[in-house]
Amino acid sequence: MGHLGIMRLGDNFGFLTLFWEVRVYIAFLLIPVVLSCSGDLNLGMQQASAPPSSENQENIAQLNPASKRSVRLDARTYRTIQRYGKTIKRRAREYGFDWRFVLAIMKQESQFVPDATSHRGAHGLMQLMPVTRYEVANALGYQQSDLAHPRHNIAGGIYYFRKVYDLFDGAEAGERLRLALASYNAGALRVYDAQDVAAYLGEHPHQWAAIRDALPLLSKRYYTLHQYVWADGKPRSGYFGEWKQTLNYVEGVMRYYKDYRRTLE
Secondary structure (H helix, E strand, O other), X not given: OHHHHHHHHHHHHHHHHHHHXXXXXXXXXXXXXXXXXXXXXXXXXXXXXXXXXXXXXXXXXEEEOOOOEEEEEEHHHHHHHHHHHHHHHHHHHHOOOOHHHHHHHHHHHHOOOOOOEOOOOOEOOOOEOHHHHHHHHHHHOOOHHHHHOHHHHHHHHHHHHHHHHHXXXXXXXXXXXXXXXXXXXXXXXXXXXXXXXXXXXOOOXXXXXXXXXXXXXXXXXXXXXXXXXXXXXOOOOOOOOOHHHHHHHHHHHHXXXXXXXXXXX
């Protein structure tokens, strides 16, 4: 009995030894996994506490309390709002527009570069053309040189947009904005020509969808159509080959406006 008891004790001791060896072996296998997880956790903490890179510094976090949604504005947009936000809001309210819509025009026109100048001579945040600057300066009591100043350029651009907006008072609000944008970009006469084509084709001349489809038809390749629309056989303001730019312009402004309505109060 005593001998058997010693053997059983030895057997039990051997089993315990094997048990602990297995546990040590498993623990040894788990060390890389633990270290890997630890590394991931440390990396996450470093990323959270590290200063933003120069690329990230171009984005300024903003929060719209209405949507409770964190959004990001690029640094140029943020600076424009900081510097000229009061002017934009005051002038937009004066002429009956949402200030965010004006901001969208400025984004599309100049990318918020105050002294931006196009190859056609348009200048400033609102990209006023030379002829337009002359008209606006006379209407607002400015010198033409005054419109080089960002705040006067903003005021002049909003004033002029209101003028072209008033040309389409027969259209509904959303349609009217788009028609006015097309006129701001290409000139009201181009839109009038497109309205002639739309009417001839049986479409509604005060709906943007009809004008969007008619603008390409003002190019020279559709001269046979023009002979049916106008007595002298071509658009009143001449052939229009830059219709793609105008369509992209209207779509761009409305896209920016949608974003700004969602992200700014």
